[in-house]
Amino acid sequence: MISAAQTPLYEIKANLFKALAHPARIRILELLAAAPDTAAPVGYLLAETGLEASHLSQHLATLRRHGVVTSVRTANVVTYRLAHPKISELLAIARVFLLDSLAGSSERLRIAQELPAGHLDSSGDVDSTGHLNSTAL
Incomplete structure (x- = not known):
């Protein structure tokens, strides 16, 4: 044990x-x-x-x-x-990380929506119908 x-x-x-x-x-x-x-x-x-x-x-x-x-x-x-006071910092860091991640996801979504239907980009973020894969977010 x-x-x-x-x-x-x-x-x-x-x-x-x-x-x-x-x-x-x-x-x-x-x-x-x-x-x-x-x-x-x-x-x-x-x-x-x-x-x-x-x-x-x-x-x-x-x-x-x-x-x-x-x-x-x-x-x-x-x-x-x-x-511990660092818990406040942990929460703040998590917020910044999430906001940055969401901003990146929003940018990928905008790019994906501008692609012609049926386009699959090299990263696999867009499926065969032109929709952003949920795993890409």
């Missing part, structure tokens, strides 16, 4: 990305990143996400289990905070 200390870093990274792999969790992290001191009470997160309390709780538990957020209870209020 492999101990946690022997787990390859790429497996640990994969588990982190699995924890982030839900739109609701990304939204929660974006809300926390934009909040003062990267922290917000559960009530705020409920209102902003529109999630049911049980679903929000499950998503927050997943993020907490993977060390992405921390929580503090003060009286009846539970406040969540990003566990």
